[in-house]
Amino acid sequence: MIYLPILFIIAFCILFYFFQEKFIFLNGKKLNKNYQYQFLYSFKELFIKAKDNTLINAVHFKLENPKGIILFCHGNKGNLTKWGNRVSYLLDYNYEVILFDYRNYGKSVGAFNEQKMYQDAMQVYQYVNTMYSEDKIVVYGYSIGCTFATKIAEKYKPKHLVLESPFYSLKKAVQKAFFLAPTFLLKYKFKTHTFFKNVQVPICIFQGKKDRVTPIKGAKKLFQLNNNPVNSFITLQEATHHNIRTFKLYKQKLQEIL
Numbered sequence: 001m002i003y004l005p006i007l008f009i010i011a012f013c014i015l016f017y018f019f020q021e022k023f024i025f026l027n028g029k030k031l032n033k034n035y036q037y038q039f040l041y042s043f044k045e046l047f048i049k050a051k052d053n054t055l056i057n058a059v060h061f062k063l064e065n066p067k068g069i070i071l072f073c074h075g076n077k078g079n080l081t082k083w084g085n086r087v088s089y090l091l092d093y094n095y096e097v098i099l100f101d102y103r104n105y106g107k108s109v110g111a112f113n114e115q116k117m118y119q120d121a122m123q124v125y126q127y128v129n130t131m132y133s134e135d136k137i138v139v140y141g142y143s144i145g146c147t148f149a150t151k152i153a154e155k156y157k158p159k160h161l162v163l164e165s166p167f168y169s170l171k172k173a174v175q176k177a178f179f180l181a182p183t184f185l186l187k188y189k190f191k192t193h194t195f196f197k198n199v200q201v202p203i204c205i206f207q208g209k210k211d212r213v214t215p216i217k218g219a220k221k222l223f224q225l226n227n228n229p230v231n232s233f234i235t236l237q238e239a240t241h242h243n244i245r246t247f248k249l250y251k252q253k254l255q256e257i258l
Helices: 002-023 080-086 086-094 114-129 145-155 169-176 192-196 218-225 249-258
Strands: 043-049 056-059 066-075 094-101 137-142 159-166 205-207 230-236
Touching: 043 114, 043 230, 056 080, 056 114, 056 159, 056 169, 066 114, 066 145, 080 086, 080 094, 086 094, 094 114, 114 145, 137 145, 145 159, 145 192, 192 218, 205 218, 205 249, 218 230, 230 249
Parallel strands: 066 094, 066 137, 137 159, 159 205, 205 230
Antiparallel strands: 043 056, 056 094
16 A cells, blocks of 8 residues: 555656646647638738648638738747737737647647747748848747747747746646656657747737636746846736736837837
């Protein structure tokens, strides 16, 4: 009987290691390549070739006379069928929007791989840069998408980096969600903080004080790593992880940025 707790811990660690993608990447149902998207606004569907020839699916919401374009890196839950309508409000700021599915999400193919996912994000940025100069590109990340957005802004020089509900690192986020999790077994690091400190373009972080998924403490710790005086940290007192975009202060600040 004395060995049961040890056996339980070992079994839990094994399950955690081999099934961690199931709780990190909530990618939902895969989509057939011929699946037809239906969004409220005019868009163009794209397949962008990654460095390993993997095809990354994206949608580009277009406007007639835009001021620029927002490259949006979405959260870990759901594919473009969800996020396409979720981010359409950004068109109201007279910016086009392009967003993409991470590999193994939606129509995007390829196995989950942290380094290749970073490369994919940068390939999408390079595609956007063929249409727009960098001073007209805003990179926007939400939740886990903040890591990809920050990685892009570390390497390139977009007009602005906007982060909504970022986490310091995946390890810190998992520890907050479940303090007993054996985080030493994580195959994915997503160290937003290592990229963040090297970003040389203006950064704005939007963080809800009532966020229980990526708490404000981690976002503030992240913000302190980059001392660019033009950076801003916007706290929304009543906001959670999911409703920041509904608040007046968010809309006002985003209007200033865009």
